[in-house]
Amino acid sequence: MDDRVNQMDFNFSADDLLEFPRDLGEEGWFQFHSEKKAAFQRIENKFGIVLNRRVRLRLRGCDEEFEGRLLLDSLVLPPPAAETVQLRLGRLTFENTDIDDFQTLD
Structure with a gap:
């Protein structure tokens, strides 16, 4: 066997998982x-204003x-x-x- 480390030898302990997001899509969201x-x-x-x-x-x-609900038009x-x-x-x-005057209702 050669001297390269087998990928299965990496330490995947639970503490190491905290360094990386579990779901990159979720992190982006x-x-x-x-x-x-x-x-x-x-x-x-x-x-x-309040949106x-x-x-x-x-x-x-x-x-x-x-x-009504105040929204951006675009x-x-x-x-x-x-x-x-x-x-x-x-x-x-x-x-x-x-807008002359407004008040929030919620």
Whole structure:
């Protein structure tokens, strides 16, 4: 037999498993989820809004109040230099600067 180490001779103790993710796809999913959450937080802070939560809001020049889950109108995030962001509440689309007043409901 030659001097090379047989793969079966490696020490695969339980402690060594903690150094590697068990499922690389799962690790990638958690990283994606974490980055997505951080991006939404930056948008909320920059534009003074809350996303993916139920709100009641009034738009400038409109006496009617609208209720629903406030969402980004596009899956593409606004560039860092953006002054406004396009939002959606049900079928209604508008920019963050159109919001006169809002309150969260949940």
